[in-house]
Amino acid sequence: MQLQNVAAIVTGGASGLGAATAQAFAAKGARVYAFDLQASIDAAPAVDGVTYVPVDVTDPEQVQAAVDQAAGGVEPLRVVVNCAGIGPSSRILSKKGVHDLGLYAKIIQVNLIGTFNVLALAAEKIAETEALEHNQRGVIINTASVAAFEGQIGQAAYASSKGGVVGLNVPAARDLAQYGIRVNTIAPGIVETPMLATVSEEFRATLSAGVPFPQRLGRPDEYAQLATFLVEHDYLNGEVVRMDGALRMAPR
Numbered sequence: 001m002q003l004q005n006v007a008a009i010v011t012g013g014a015s016g017l018g019a020a021t022a023q024a025f026a027a028k029g030a031r032v033y034a035f036d037l038q039a040s041i042d043a044a045p046a047v048d049g050v051t052y053v054p055v056d057v058t059d060p061e062q063v064q065a066a067v068d069q070a071a072g073g074v075e076p077l078r079v080v081v082n083c084a085g086i087g088p089s090s091r092i093l094s095k096k097g098v099h100d101l102g103l104y105a106k107i108i109q110v111n112l113i114g115t116f117n118v119l120a121l122a123a124e125k126i127a128e129t130e131a132l133e134h135n136q137r138g139v140i141i142n143t144a145s146v147a148a149f150e151g152q153i154g155q156a157a158y159a160s161s162k163g164g165v166v167g168l169n170v171p172a173a174r175d176l177a178q179y180g181i182r183v184n185t186i187a188p189g190i191v192e193t194p195m196l197a198t199v200s201e202e203f204r205a206t207l208s209a210g211v212p213f214p215q216r217l218g219r220p221d222e223y224a225q226l227a228t229f230l231v232e233h234d235y236l237n238g239e240v241v242r243m244d245g246a247l248r249m250a251p252r
Contacts, residue, residue, distance in 0.1 A: 001078060001132075001139050001182075001231050004029030008079035009070050011035040011057055011118055014044035016193035017143065018083035020220035021227050022050050028228065030079065033070040035063075035118075057084045057114030064121055071125035078129060078138040080122045081227050082115045085143065085161075089154035104157040111161035112168075115142050119172060119183070127179040137180035139231045142169065144187040146242060150249035162187075166240055173238035182237040184230045189244025191218035212246040 008025045012018035013034025022034045026049030035055035036044070044052060055066045071077040086107060092099045119140050126138035144165040151159025165185060173183040190196075190207050196217070208216045226243055230236055 001136060001234060002028075003079065003228070003231060005031075005075055006078040007031045007033065007070050007073055007075040008081070009033050009035060009067065009077070009118065009122055010081045010083060011055070011114070012040075012082075012084035013050070014040035014052060016083070017188070017191065017220050017223045018081070019044065020224040021081050021083065023047055024221070024224035024228055025079070025081075026050050031073060031075045033066070035066055035084065057118060058109045060117060063114075063117050067118070067121045067125060070122075071128075076129040077122065077125050079231055080118065080126075080138070080140045082118055082140075082142045084114055084118075085111045087158050090157065091154050092156050099156065104160075107157040108161050108164070111158070112164040115165055116168060119168075123176055123179065123181055126181055127176075131180055134234070135180040136182070136234060139182045139184070140172070140176075141227050141230055142183070142185045144169075144185050144240065146187055146189045146244050146247060146249055148187060152249055153252045169240055170238045177237075182234075184236055184238070185240045186223065186226055186230070187240055187242045187244070188223055189218055189242070189247040191220060191223060191243075193220060210247060210250070211244070214245055216245075218243060218245065 003025050008030045010018050010022040013022040014036035022032045026032045032050045034050050034052050038054045041052040053066045055062050090099050129137050142165050145162040147155050147159045148162035148166045169185045
């Protein structure tokens, strides 16, 4: 699947992994619709080829309207990358009491249900496009995390949500195969995103030291590079790719 002259949706597209991916796709000639919250869009730089669309992925009506916008342009909608997510931490049981159920539900709502809803509604529009060689019509990439496999202390909700994204991968690829839509998932390790912007250099060094090789944090542009590769490699389908420098997370 080529990115030139196609429409692409990138959720969480105003910052971090999403912003890097939106910019990389636009540089390849795609018309990118970057879905994000208005506050994030207000702080995002203007990028040629990127249209920012205010969307809360937990709001089905907002998602439907935004997907319709992305599919209603000149370029056919063929690519979706789900990067929107949140990562608050809380132990199941601590001195503060039991894990707040509302917080658990919120994380699942954003990271898993939001991902599924964008995937499903966008797939409907992609399925309506003209088939290309070998009946292919599009590609959807979801974002999990190494926490899906080795969730740390305090990551019960986050790991649950990302484990759900991993579990969604193969069934989604099988469900959408008849429409010529491939589905893959990226599971990043520790990447330099806005979530890490507030931590000290000392703590960054500690995080980097835990990565076998290369012994540093990942970069958003490396995620974007991998997303681009997954779009352009037509035989990769139903795969979960770890991007983590061989990191296996310790309990804390």
